[in-house]
Amino acid sequence: MIVTLAGGVGAARFLEGVVQVVPPETITVIVNTGDDITLHGLYISPDVDIVTYTLAGIVEPVNGWGIAGDSTNTLGMLKQLGADTWFLLGDRDLAVHIRRTELMRAGHTLAEIADDFRRALGVASQVLPMCNEPVSTHIETDAGLMHFEHFLVQRHAQDRVLGVQFVGAEAARPTPGVLEAIRDAEAILIAPSNPIVSVGTILAVPGVQAAIAATPAPVVAVSPIVGGAAIKGPAAPMLTALGYEVSAYGVARCYAGLIDAMVIDTVDADLADGIRALGIEVVITNTIMRGLAEKRALAQAALDAAHQVVTK
Amino acid sequence: MIVTLAGGVGAARFLEGVVQVVPPETITVIVNTGDDITLHGLYISPDVDIVTYTLAGIVEPVNGWGIAGDSTNTLGMLKQLGADTWFLLGDRDLAVHIRRTELMRAGHTLAEIADDFRRALGVASQVLPMCNEPVSTHIETDAGLMHFEHFLVQRHAQDRVLGVQFVGAEAARPTPGVLEAIRDAEAILIAPSNPIVSVGTILAVPGVQAAIAATPAPVVAVSPIVGGAAIKGPAAPMLTALGYEVSAYGVARCYAGLIDAMVIDTVDADLADGIRALGIEVVITNTIMRGLAEKRALAQAALDAAHQVVTK
Numbered sequence: 001m002i003v004t005l006a007g008g009v010g011a012a013r014f015l016e017g018v019v020q021v022v023p024p025e026t027i028t029v030i031v032n033t034g035d036d037i038t039l040h041g042l043y044i045s046p047d048v049d050i051v052t053y054t055l056a057g058i059v060e061p062v063n064g065w066g067i068a069g070d071s072t073n074t075l076g077m078l079k080q081l082g083a084d085t086w087f088l089l090g091d092r093d094l095a096v097h098i099r100r101t102e103l104m105r106a107g108h109t110l111a112e113i114a115d116d117f118r119r120a121l122g123v124a125s126q127v128l129p130m131c132n133e134p135v136s137t138h139i140e141t142d143a144g145l146m147h148f149e150h151f152l153v154q155r156h157a158q159d160r161v162l163g164v165q166f167v168g169a170e171a172a173r174p175t176p177g178v179l180e181a182i183r184d185a186e187a188i189l190i191a192p193s194n195p196i197v198s199v200g201t202i203l204a205v206p207g208v209q210a211a212i213a214a215t216p217a218p219v220v221a222v223s224p225i226v227g228g229a230a231i232k233g234p235a236a237p238m239l240t241a242l243g244y245e246v247s248a249y250g251v252a253r254c255y256a257g258l259i260d261a262m263v264i265d266t267v268d269a270d271l272a273d274g275i276r277a278l279g280i281e282v283v284i285t286n287t288i289m290r291g292l293a294e295k296r297a298l299a300q301a302a303l304d305a306a307h308q309v310v311t312k
Numbered sequence: 313m314i315v316t317l318a319g320g321v322g323a324a325r326f327l328e329g330v331v332q333v334v335p336p337e338t339i340t341v342i343v344n345t346g347d348d349i350t351l352h353g354l355y356i357s358p359d360v361d362i363v364t365y366t367l368a369g370i371v372e373p374v375n376g377w378g379i380a381g382d383s384t385n386t387l388g389m390l391k392q393l394g395a396d397t398w399f400l401l402g403d404r405d406l407a408v409h410i411r412r413t414e415l416m417r418a419g420h421t422l423a424e425i426a427d428d429f430r431r432a433l434g435v436a437s438q439v440l441p442m443c444n445e446p447v448s449t450h451i452e453t454d455a456g457l458m459h460f461e462h463f464l465v466q467r468h469a470q471d472r473v474l475g476v477q478f479v480g481a482e483a484a485r486p487t488p489g490v491l492e493a494i495r496d497a498e499a500i501l502i503a504p505s506n507p508i509v510s511v512g513t514i515l516a517v518p519g520v521q522a523a524i525a526a527t528p529a530p531v532v533a534v535s536p537i538v539g540g541a542a543i544k545g546p547a548a549p550m551l552t553a554l555g556y557e558v559s560a561y562g563v564a565r566c567y568a569g570l571i572d573a574m575v576i577d578t579v580d581a582d583l584a585d586g587i588r589a590l591g592i593e594v595v596i597t598n599t600i601m602r603g604l605a606e607k608r609a610l611a612q613a614a615l616d617a618a619h620q621v622v623t624k
Contacts (some may be wrong), residue, residue, distance in 0.1 A: 002519065040410050040411065040414050041413055041414035041417055042410065042411065048357075064530070067389075070385065071383055071385050071403065071404035073382065073383050073385070073404050074386060074403045074404065074406050074407045074410070075409075076404070076407075076408070077379075077403075077404040077407030077408065078403075078407040078410065080407075080410055080432055081407060081411045081429060081432050082411075082427070082428065082432055083407075083411055083414075090385075090507040091383065091385035091403045092385050092386065092387045092388070092389040092405070093389075094386050094388030095385075095386045095387070095388075095392075095393060095395075096389065096393065098354065098386070098390065098406075098410070099352065099390055099393045099395055101353055101393075102352050102353035102395075105353055115392065116393070117393060120392055120393050120394055173413075196548070208579075219520065279599050
């Protein structure tokens with residue numbers, strides 16, 4: 001089994017490569033739920049949905065979230081009825097949130113629901129929300145403390161980041177299967193996701209970090225920072241706020257002590273020695289995923305790095 | 313003020329005529345909520361929505377429910393996720409149920425929400441759900457007791473009707489404004505709705521029947537039964553089950569003692585004497601509403617009947 005720790009769009013694109021390289025049914029994806037938010041009374045789990053839609057082949061390809069070709073008639077009417085519609089939700093996408101909310105009220109866990117949905121959508125890989133308990137990533141900013149989605153989507157990441165809180169993380173428990181998957185994996189791949197608010201959130205669930213530290217499996221991270229900038233999303237101000245430099249080296253520092261190897265982009269080759277000095281093997285390759293061939297190559301590079309660690 | 317007691321499609325079509333004859337803002341519609349049902353975790357109020365959509369000019373014109381030109385992408389995805397989708401819900405329509413459910417959870421009453429929505433959709437008439445408490449019309453059948461919508465929509469009214477229960481009605485209270493509107497009305501019009509499960513439900517809310525009996529306003533009903541058959545819906549088996557004949561006379565018997573006059577169709581002219589013998593004035597006219605002119609004429613006939621009662 002291959003275990004991948006995943007945030008949203010970057011991770012999902014990486015996973016599109018991983019499923020080309022190893023049988024999809026041998027992959028377990030542990031997904032960040034810190035971005036989860038209730039809007040219009042509906043429970044929305046953005047990263048779980050992005051990963052599921054992407055692996056189901058129905059994700060909207062340009063943005064990487066939502067469902068391809070989806071309409072927005074419900075949201076338009078919600079707006080007409082006075083609802084605040086800053087978070088874009090398509091009609092098909094809303095069905096997922098409606099059904100999830102109904103099933104949660106009926107007592108089903110996030111993990112049970114995610115498993116139901118990925119099967120219904122034909123996804124062969126396991127999709128595991130990191131925990132069933134509510135964890136909510138909040139960003140400390142100069143405009144106050146706010147939910148991650150308010151920071152990112154509603155306010156367009158315009159506020160100065162001062163810190164990050166994972167509200168509820170201390171009371172969370174890894175989803176059944178998460179610790180076992182990490183223990184028994186052939187390799188742990190940390191997707192090119194935000195190290196603070198995607199992977200960091202997963203690592204904040206008590207027991208996960210220790211399980212990764214203890215697993216005999218090689219642990220390989222793919223840097224989401226290329227040439228000193230995030231490929232997507234607000235990683236840069238978060239790294240800065242937490243005292244890391246905005247670079248593959250900064251990401252390596254986040255993961256120091258936890259990972260065995262790191263895949264960085266060719267443009268960051270000059271950072272390799274610094275990363276190696278942290279006790280991390282380095283693989284240098286193209287990490288920009290423009291198409292399926294590049295996704296596949298990046299996945300192969302990460303798996304090769306894992307193999308190198310094991311055979312070394 | 314003109315007060316109308318209303319069920320769904322028949323009442324809404326009648327109201328399209330009433331708003332042509334009197335200023336819309338002088339009309340208060342008291343709407344049955346016994347058909348309300350929670351599906352997919354969303355609170356649906358079919359008759360309130362039908363009346364509101366119709367008066368807003370957005371109702372789907374052929375069926376008389378739902379929103380014209382609505383898509384059903386959300387429902388399609390709900391089905392793919394394993395939900396039971398026997399009750400057709402369009403995407404724009406779902407926004408109404410989503411928003412209503414959210415506002416109810418936030419503590420708003422059905423009446424407050426209905427008022428919000430009719431204003432948002434540009435409806436000048438007052439739309440008052442009969443009560444804020446949950447009342448649920450259940451049909452006793454040879455296949456068991458079932459919610460009205462299960463009987464009508466899911467099982468296509470195929471089961472033999474043995475009786476009707478208004479679950480929760482005893483604990484309900486008329487919505488604030490209902491009793492005052494009835495007391496102060498110039499006329500009470502009972503729309504051509506099902507006398508058992510639409511108007512009967514409203515009358516089952518404690519205090520409503522007494523208020524109608526006590527009002528100085530003339531009370532005029534329009535028969536929903538023409539030529540021995542219901543224009544729409546399952547009135548016939550219900551009238552039969554409760555011991556009424558399926559005719560305008562049977563409807564008159566339902567309302568005997570409560571109404572002053574009744575509008576019946578020309579095809580039922582032979583029933584007029586029998587109805588008059590119940591102490592009810594009779595106006596004979598065309599009651600089939602094919603277009604706006606006929607809706608307007610029927611509304612005028614009902615108002616004329618009210619006027620005749622007053623001046624007599």
